[in-house]
Amino acid sequence: MNCQEANHLLDGDPQRLSPAQSESIHRHVAGCHACGEEWADWQAMLLLPVPATPASLWPRIIAALPVRREPRRRAWRPLVIGGVLLGGAALAGAWVEWVRHASAPVATALVAGSAAPSRPNADADSAVDAPVHMPASEPAAETSAADSPSAKALDPQRVLVLKRPEAAADARALALADQCHDAIVRELRSLRGVSVVLDAGASTRQSGQLLTLPDGDREIAREHGAGKVVSISTVGGCEALLHDAASGAMMAGVTAPGLDGGKVPVEALARAISRNFGDKVLLDPDSELAQARANVLDTSLDDAERLNALLAPLRRLTPPYRDTGFFDAQVIAAAIRLGTNAADPGIRASVWSSLQRVKDPLLVKPLLQVLARDTHAQVRSQAALDLNNFLDEPGVREALRRAASEDPSSTPDAVCCVLTVREAAQRSLVADKDYGKWVLDTLLDERLPVRSRLISLQDSSPDGRFRMFSIRDLGNEAARVVFDIGQGERDAGLRRMAWTALKHARPDDAFEPVLVEDLASHADEFVRAAAATALAGYVDRSTVRAAFERALNDPSIAVRRAAGEALAGK
Amino acid sequence: MPGIDNKRFSSLVQPHLDALFRAAWRLTRNRADAEDLVQETCIRACRRLQELREPVKPWLLRVMHNLFVDEARRLRSSPIDRPDGMPLVEPACPEPTPEQSLETRQRMAQIEQAWHRLEAGHRVLLALRAEGYSIAEIAAITDIPGDALTMRLHRARQNLTRCLREMQAPTPLSKEACK
Numbered sequence: 001m002n003c004q005e006a007n008h009l010l011d012g013d014p015q016r017l018s019p020a021q022s023e024s025i026h027r028h029v030a031g032c033h034a035c036g037e038e039w040a041d042w043q044a045m046l047l048l049p050v051p052a053t054p055a056s057l058w059p060r061i062i063a064a065l066p067v068r069r070e071p072r073r074r075a076w077r078p079l080v081i082g083g084v085l086l087g088g089a090a091l092a093g094a095w096v097e098w099v100r101h102a103s104a105p106v107a108t109a110l111v112a113g114s115a116a117p118s119r120p121n122a123d124a125d126s127a128v129d130a131p132v133h134m135p136a137s138e139p140a141a142e143t144s145a146a147d148s149p150s151a152k153a154l155d156p157q158r159v160l161v162l163k164r165p166e167a168a169a170d171a172r173a174l175a176l177a178d179q180c181h182d183a184i185v186r187e188l189r190s191l192r193g194v195s196v197v198l199d200a201g202a203s204t205r206q207s208g209q210l211l212t213l214p215d216g217d218r219e220i221a222r223e224h225g226a227g228k229v230v231s232i233s234t235v236g237g238c239e240a241l242l243h244d245a246a247s248g249a250m251m252a253g254v255t256a257p258g259l260d261g262g263k264v265p266v267e268a269l270a271r272a273i274s275r276n277f278g279d280k281v282l283l284d285p286d287s288e289l290a291q292a293r294a295n296v297l298d299t300s301l302d303d304a305e306r307l308n309a310l311l312a313p314l315r316r317l318t319p320p321y322r323d324t325g326f327f328d329a330q331v332i333a334a335a336i337r338l339g340t341n342a343a344d345p346g347i348r349a350s351v352w353s354s355l356q357r358v359k360d361p362l363l364v365k366p367l368l369q370v371l372a373r374d375t376h377a378q379v380r381s382q383a384a385l386d387l388n389n390f391l392d393e394p395g396v397r398e399a400l401r402r403a404a405s406e407d408p409s410s411t412p413d414a415v416c417c418v419l420t421v422r423e424a425a426q427r428s429l430v431a432d433k434d435y436g437k438w439v440l441d442t443l444l445d446e447r448l449p450v451r452s453r454l455i456s457l458q459d460s461s462p463d464g465r466f467r468m469f470s471i472r473d474l475g476n477e478a479a480r481v482v483f484d485i486g487q488g489e490r491d492a493g494l495r496r497m498a499w500t501a502l503k504h505a506r507p508d509d510a511f512e513p514v515l516v517e518d519l520a521s522h523a524d525e526f527v528r529a530a531a532a533t534a535l536a537g538y539v540d541r542s543t544v545r546a547a548f549e550r551a552l553n554d555p556s557i558a559v560r561r562a563a564g565e566a567l568a569g570k
Numbered sequence: 571m572p573g574i575d576n577k578r579f580s581s582l583v584q585p586h587l588d589a590l591f592r593a594a595w596r597l598t599r600n601r602a603d604a605e606d607l608v609q610e611t612c613i614r615a616c617r618r619l620q621e622l623r624e625p626v627k628p629w630l631l632r633v634m635h636n637l638f639v640d641e642a643r644r645l646r647s648s649p650i651d652r653p654d655g656m657p658l659v660e661p662a663c664p665e666p667t668p669e670q671s672l673e674t675r676q677r678m679a680q681i682e683q684a685w686h687r688l689e690a691g692h693r694v695l696l697a698l699r700a701e702g703y704s705i706a707e708i709a710a711i712t713d714i715p716g717d718a719l720t721m722r723l724h725r726a727r728q729n730l731t732r733c734l735r736e737m738q739a740p741t742p743l744s745k746e747a748c749k
Binding site: 038048053065083312 | 574579584585587588591592595596601605608609612613614616617618636639643677678681682685696700711714720721723724727730731735737742
């Protein structure tokens with residue numbers, strides 16, 4: 001009997017083993033060192049005690065269950081609150097700093113959550129489809145007689161804070177966004193120098209509004225004389241966007257993906273948001289960049305502060321989008337030191353990400369050293385991507401080829417879409433002009449793992465190259481290959497990647513039934529959501545439309561959002 | 571619970587609360603996370619209350635499995651590092667009894683740590699197996715076919731052993747997750 005046979009029988013029903021089989025198994029385990037160790041460890045694991053179910057758990061579950069209420073319209077009162085918090089508080093939660101044309105998100109330490117989310121606010125409206133009117137959370141500390149809604153000149157240091165839940169948000173999502181909003185408002189109250197206005201003109205967050213402030217919100221801002229608008233949404237848990245009210249352009253965004261599970265302290269998120277938005281509210285763009293430059297060079301600040309400053313030009317979302325003078329020799333040198341020496345690998349990776357579009361030869365040697373020696377795979381991966389700027393410099397191609405074949409971390413941490421070092425190095429060796437062909441060749445290469453074949457066709461990538469083409473550029477053959485991969489893939493993550501890649505493909509009759517079935521019944525909510533986005537181009541077909549209508553009742557907000565967007569033609 | 575058939579919900583879900591919590595505990599090894607996982611599973615059951623039919627337990631476990639794996643994937647797909655490289659581990663027995671030897675306590679702590687280094691998919695399989703679910707039941711929960719499931723269970727146990735050996739070695743060989 002070999003190891004595999006023994007394990008197979010041991011995992012079966014012990015009552016169905018014959019005495020001879022039992023004897024064989026035990027003889028094997030006793031004589032095989034590997035199996036003996038394995039089973040001893042397994043038995044030890046079985047002996048780990050499991051505590052009794054807490055008596056408080058069931059009442060807590062009952063209290064957390066959604067309560068259906070009829071949507072109510074509430075009278076909103078304009079409120080005035082003083083102050084904006086300038087950031088400085090250490091980040092204590094996981095959040096993603098959303099940057100236009102972004103590559104890797106800003107990382108920070110993750111702290112395990114404490115209590116579970118509290119029961120949705122009793123005043124929060126429940127689920128599904130109608131626009132939800134969120135009640136004012138608490139009365140303003142101060143009111144101003146001058147703040148009755150009427151047209152005013154826009155004050156660049158007056159901030160209008162709005163709640164903009166998604167139409168598909170359920171009671172739990174609304175409650176979390178409420179907590180987020182309230183925490184931000186509390187932060188604002190503790191600041192001086194900037195006035196903040198709350199208003200709740202009834203509206204929900206629609207897709208496509210990300211980069212531009214909706215006209216309705218600009219009107220509300222004008223009524224209050226607010227030059228800036230902070231919109232808080234339920235996207236991904238809690239999302240806060242800062243817009244310039246005059247131009248409507250988005251200036252910054254922060255999303256906390258972990259907030260949905262109650263794992264990220266809301267207060268920490270609020271401080272992060274306030275810190276990121278504070279400079280933009282208080283300073284004009286040139287002063288903001290000058291302050292950011294000073295902060296990058298200020299070694300008395302902590303690493304997170306200096307990284308935040310380094311990202312300032314990338315966050316410049318109003319024209320001009322990139323500052324041409326920010327990355328001078330001094331700033332680059334400071335960034336190199338931070339990217340090499342910061343204790344947090346997330347910060348190191350983000351530093352190199354911030355330098356991805358800086359084509360200064362000063363970066364070559366440090367990048368090669370980081371690629372060869374940094375202990376964290378994510379940092380090495382980012383260095384590999386940065387080196388694409390320097391393919392013609394001595395030693396770069398050799399270093400990338402070596403990393404592509406020899407870097408120790410060849411196994412991805414996730415199915416999608418964080419590149420391993422080897423993947424990043426392989427990609428980095430491809431010049432932009434050859435990229436489309438490389439993506440197609442990679443897709444068609446059946447020797448490669450499925451993930452590698454699909455990863456360049458996803459909606460985002462750490463080097464931003466996903467913008468260089470869409471699957472339509474690759475033709476119907478490529479779409480069929482992607483579909484065949486997805487259809488045959490039992491791994492939910494890989495199946496999701498395939499459907500995500502099909503998002504931009506032309507409708508194909510052969511794809512429809514499989515995608516519709518996945519939308520209706522796949523166990524993984526993200527596969528269902530990806531199927532919905534892949535089916536968006538089929539929305540005029542009655543069967544697909546009916547599937548979307550049913551999907552509006554899906555328990556997953558991701559699915560409801562995707563279906564809603566498809567029906568709305570977004 | 572206005573608007574919800576509380577009798578039906580309780581009758582369908584509450585009998586399985588212990589099983590859910592035990593499975594959640596084995597998955598997360600953390601009381602707060604286990605409670606959150608069970609709560610979210612029950613909330614999802616509530617949303618589907620009209621469709622639920624007996625036997626409900628496999629469906630509940632399947633939902634829990636998907637929630638756990640998706641959350642693990644979500645955490646790992648963002649470039650976020652934990653401050654000390656390991657998740658916070660709540661000891662199963664924060665106050666060991668006098669009868670427990672130091673060696674036993676150390677062994678338990680090592681197994682806890684090795685457990686957290688396993689990838690989420692392996693943790694699910696081992697947790698369900700540890701709770702006594704058969705191959706057929708685990709296959710229904712995880713949607714992994716029987717033959718593949720047996721092989722994955724074997725690999726999961728091998729990885730658990732490998733993690734333990736690495737931790738017991740004089741110099742840690744790797745801080746990467748055990749795959």
